[in-house]
Amino acid sequence: MPAMQFHKPTSLDEAIALLASDPEAMPLAGGATLVAMMNAELIEPSALVSLGAIDELQMVEAAADGGVRIGAMVCHAALAADARLAAGHAVVRQAAAEIAHPTVRNIGTIGGAVAHGDPSSDLPAALVAADAVIEAAGPAGRRDIAAEDFFEDYLTTALEEVEMVAAIRLPASPAGAAGHYEKFARVHGDYATLSVAVMLAMAGGECSFTRIALAAAGPKPVRIEAAETRLVGSSLDDGAIADAANLLVEASDPVDDVRGSAEFRLMLVPRLLARAIAVARSQTEGGGA
Template identity: 45%
Template structure:
């Protein structure tokens, strides 16, 4: 349970971090909250020769609204999302998910950027940011670039981040009037990975659904956007029949694998149930 030997660097600026990662190439791994990497290193499942610790890098934290979006620094802890008054009041979907990420120890150390970069199919924030239509800002040897969350997540533990790049912030569109979200998660016990979970973000205008995001956690090789369910609701009335039909479509979008948490059939049915619950909660929060 002791990691192998490695060189350790703790840069204080983004440029320093990028230079270190570029110079050391594939040997270097980024250390953010360490809640995934360190346990793997202790088990010798990961033995990176070089660690670049981002915890002392200035400017990678914080939660604020500016320039037409919510900015979440990549090193913002899950606990900060859970306890933020701004998040709780304006972005209940994020607050819901942050409160059920693992346990208090993980929430106090784990980071927003680290979770997204790890790209665990059972990670809560991938589906949350997908439903919200978030953008990811990364900095690397070629400078800064912005990409959508859909373009970031490739598959299980795989992203489009290039060598030498680090995530610096997450940008979420500001919610308009009549907007709200909800996250529904099924887990065997508190702190466990999700058996299934669903993130919903929607906006109501004149009694109709003007925008909608629905994304699924832990029922496929990566976060799944339930596009057919979104299309069914977008532009129409959010009545019970429409919600139930969308929930069925979300279940059809799931790609679950049978494991100790349940069969494929069980997980697919849980997606249906959780989608309906999340839609109802989001509508209630939006003033419906």
């Protein structure tokens, strides 16, 4: 068996060229998942292309319009500690803070989590709720993919062969918005049994904007516009939340696994949704009254 190659390019173009030249090569971010899969002999890359020395992937930049651009190699711990992820973007900061334990949060990166596309992981649902845009880079250049379209199926994303995640952009959240990520796990640090990611804004006692996405409720983050439409214009009363939860349950298709049965996961939807909305609402400007 030929020895595995290891490359450490210093630019994204160089990384893309290395990946394009060898179909069996794989990008290496934190390695938390990739190395575990190699150890389990699930994958056997011919080469690893480390993204660790590419400066542009390491940065978090706040734009003047309130948007935030997060480089693919930013680790979960850095995101969890970044005060610029405030207001509606707090949903992403909180999701990062809920991932596993400090060791994993110091190793795992947002780009790795997004590219892996595990529907039980925390960031994909939070990014869908935040209306995030994934910046992909490949031999044909760069393109933007809405997070909602990026996650296609279980461990399947819209990335083409050789395409990489370069960054994740969070558009400015609506004025006065707040975000919250409500995770239910068997024990602290486990993957979610179910999570609800919410961003919402209030105006005059009514919900003026909301985005909701579920993690671990199907083969990709579950977002259903009808649930959001049901809440907008309501006072977020119990009836509106119950209707929205029913719509989300209908759209969900969770698995039975060690973290919970499909039935149990569906039972969690209304409970976690109500909790997530209550917390987010209490943090909106004027919404907690």
